[in-house]
Amino acid sequence: MAPFPITGRFVGDFVPVLVAVDTDDTWDQIARKVAAHSVGRRVPKPEVSPGYDVLVDGTVMTSDATLGELLGTRTIPPLQWVDVRFREQVGSNG
Amino acid sequence: MLLNRDDWYDISRDLDWELSYVDPAVAFPTSWSGAGDVPKDAWDKWDEPFRVSYRDYVRIQREKESGVKAVSSALVRSGTYEKLDPAHVAASHLHMGTTCMVEHMAVTMQSRFCRFAPTPRWRNLGVFGMLDETRHAQLDLRFSHDLLKQDPRFDWSQKAFHTKEWGVLAVKNFFDDAMLNADCVEAALATSLTVEHGFTNVQFVALAADAMAAGDINWSNLLSSIQTDEARHAQQGFPTLSILMEHDPARAQKALDVAFWRSTRLFQTLTGPAMDYYTPLDQRKMSFKEFMLEWIVNHHERILEDYGLKKPWYWDQFLYSLENGHHAMHLGTWFWRPTLFWKPNAGVSKDERDWLREKYPTWEENWGVMWDEIIKNVNDDRIEDTLPDTLPALCNLTQLPLGSAFSRHDLADHSMTYKGRLYHFDSEISKWCFEQDPERYAGHQNFIDRFIDGQILPADLAGGLLYMGLTPDVMGDDVYDYAWAKDYLPSKPAPAEESVEREPISI
Numbered sequence: 001m002a003p004f005p006i007t008g009r010f011v012g013d014f015v016p017v018l019v020a021v022d023t024d025d026t027w028d029q030i031a032r033k034v035a036a037h038s039v040g041r042r043v044p045k046p047e048v049s050p051g052y053d054v055l056v057d058g059t060v061m062t063s064d065a066t067l068g069e070l071l072g073t074r075t076i077p078p079l080q081w082v083d084v085r086f087r088e089q090v091g092s093n094g
Numbered sequence: 095m096l097l098n099r100d101d102w103y104d105i106s107r108d109l110d111w112e113l114s115y116v117d118p119a120v121a122f123p124t125s126w127s128g129a130g131d132v133p134k135d136a137w138d139k140w141d142e143p144f145r146v147s148y149r150d151y152v153r154i155q156r157e158k159e160s161g162v163k164a165v166s167s168a169l170v171r172s173g174t175y176e177k178l179d180p181a182h183v184a185a186s187h188l189h190m191g192t193t194c195m196v197e198h199m200a201v202t203m204q205s206r207f208c209r210f211a212p213t214p215r216w217r218n219l220g221v222f223g224m225l226d227e228t229r230h231a232q233l234d235l236r237f238s239h240d241l242l243k244q245d246p247r248f249d250w251s252q253k254a255f256h257t258k259e260w261g262v263l264a265v266k267n268f269f270d271d272a273m274l275n276a277d278c279v280e281a282a283l284a285t286s287l288t289v290e291h292g293f294t295n296v297q298f299v300a301l302a303a304d305a306m307a308a309g310d311i312n313w314s315n316l317l318s319s320i321q322t323d324e325a326r327h328a329q330q331g332f333p334t335l336s337i338l339m340e341h342d343p344a345r346a347q348k349a350l351d352v353a354f355w356r357s358t359r360l361f362q363t364l365t366g367p368a369m370d371y372y373t374p375l376d377q378r379k380m381s382f383k384e385f386m387l388e389w390i391v392n393h394h395e396r397i398l399e400d401y402g403l404k405k406p407w408y409w410d411q412f413l414y415s416l417e418n419g420h421h422a423m424h425l426g427t428w429f430w431r432p433t434l435f436w437k438p439n440a441g442v443s444k445d446e447r448d449w450l451r452e453k454y455p456t457w458e459e460n461w462g463v464m465w466d467e468i469i470k471n472v473n474d475d476r477i478e479d480t481l482p483d484t485l486p487a488l489c490n491l492t493q494l495p496l497g498s499a500f501s502r503h504d505l506a507d508h509s510m511t512y513k514g515r516l517y518h519f520d521s522e523i524s525k526w527c528f529e530q531d532p533e534r535y536a537g538h539q540n541f542i543d544r545f546i547d548g549q550i551l552p553a554d555l556a557g558g559l560l561y562m563g564l565t566p567d568v569m570g571d572d573v574y575d576y577a578w579a580k581d582y583l584p585s586k587p588a589p590a591e592e593s594v595e596r597e598p599i600s601i
Contacts, residue, residue: 015505080516
């Protein structure tokens with residue numbers, strides 16, 4: 001359990017921001033921390049939230065996995081760029 | 095009978111001699127002169143495009159000073175300041191705080207020319223450059239001192255560069271690099287040619303015209319007078335460019351390409367918001383983009399092409415940035431307004447928005463969407479959601495927010511690891527600038543680096559404001575107290591006609 005600074009960008013906003021997360025945070029918790037600085041402030045808040053996806057270097061992270069687990073597999077430097085977006089809905093036909 | 099200046103001028107300026115007691119390389123180290131591999135006798139061709147004697151200089155400058163002082167004295171007494179639109183006045187707070195000490199830095203740069211420039215003719219002109227820049231710093235200080243009683247923000251004319259306010263850090267970083275960290279040759283290309291000949295016109299001519307329209311005759315007159323000196327001493331860059339183009343054109347091209355982009359980013363931050371958002375709508379002479387196209391693209395760049403330079407490799411991105419960069423910087427500075435020492439105008443009332451849409455066809459899609467969210471929060475009385483809870487991520491070159499050169503649709507990760515440290519950049523172009531000379535920039539810590547390094551305590555926004563030296567009497571807020579947001583409130587329905595029950599007429 002340790003604080004970790006990331007460069008959090010919410011897709012649709014015009015600037016990424018400094019976000020203090022914790023290595024024990026799940027990606028879902030990290031998504032909410034990043035989204036809080038953009039959604040409802042500069043990015044319209046949807047009526048019903050579809051949830052969030054988190055991407056690190058273009059790879060979608062598993063929601064309930066933690067940052068700490070990723071740190072165990074590769075080097076993530078402080079201020080790593082992390083993308084958060086509204087979860088993309090899978091289209092249904094008919 | 096006195097000789098005409100032209101009879102003795104050439105003798106007076108060719109003051110070199112063969113050094114016999116000192117190694118010339120020690121007396122004029124190339125790390126200071128910037129002569130590099132250009133042969134010594136090549137500098138004999140350096141020929142200044144304007145001629146001035148000390149006698150002429152004093153006479154002309156004295157006349158200018160009398161004029162400026164007379165206008166300033168009359169206007170300070172006349173109560174004109176109190177009648178100025180506060181949105182416009184903010185532009186002068188911003189200017190004084192970010193520019194006055196740059197004038198003072200330029201005195202040092204010109205003094206370097208006096209001592210280390212590779213030709214005595216250039217060394218001679220540096221004297222007049224020093225006097226010019228001393229004048230500019232003093233004019234700014236006198237202007238600001240007269241107005242201290244009106245607004246403590248004018249104290250930032252002198253104070254700003256002794257603070258760590260983030261915008262000031264960005265300005266200082268650029269001029270430390272282009273003026274003081276540069277050898278004479280690079281300073282001539284980056285500062286004299288790019289900044290002074292090109293970009294200062296946006297602030298000192300275009301914005302001065304807006305200031306005049308706004309009724310700010312004192313400030314407008316000051317800017318115009320300063321620019322008459324600038325247009326003269328900026329010419330020092332051209333003979334230097336000529337010699338470089340003959341002996342080391344690749345070096346000239348690279349130095350100019352770096353300086354051009356960094357200048358663009360700086361003036362997008364300082365002048366863009368002032369012209370397109372702070373100047374009252376009916377007083378805007380032209381948009382920031384229009385002036386940049388006319389002055390930088392049509393005039394400045396054309397002149398450089400006459401010298402054999404190519405347009406920078408990123409030219410198309412630069413043109414695209416003219417549509418977006420200053421809108422990003424404006425939205426960012428307005429949203430992060432507590433971190434400013436001036437009060438920004440949001441500049442998005444319906445009428446102002448019509449103007450923005452007309453001048454920038456992509457404005458609604460790129461910026462309007464975000465302003466709509468802000469407007470909703472203002473009108474729903476959720477001001478706290480229009481204020482920041484954290485810091486924006488910053489570029490390790492320009493010190494400006496990531497993504498703020500272009501639109502939100504272009505925002506992407508431009509980063510690199512250099513000697514084990516992660517560096518972020520606001521664009522591919524800023525990253526390229528860093529890659530040209532990484533050791534020049536690598537040791538610097540931007541505001542975010544300092545934050546995570548524990549230099550800013552407490553490690554929160556309040557700690558950040560303390561670190562930046564921002565006190566409640568200067569801290570920024572919306573200049574019109576959000577009155578413009580009422581434009582967007584639903585209009586009340588007209589009252590229905592009252593139905594009157596008529597009593598039957600009794601006869």
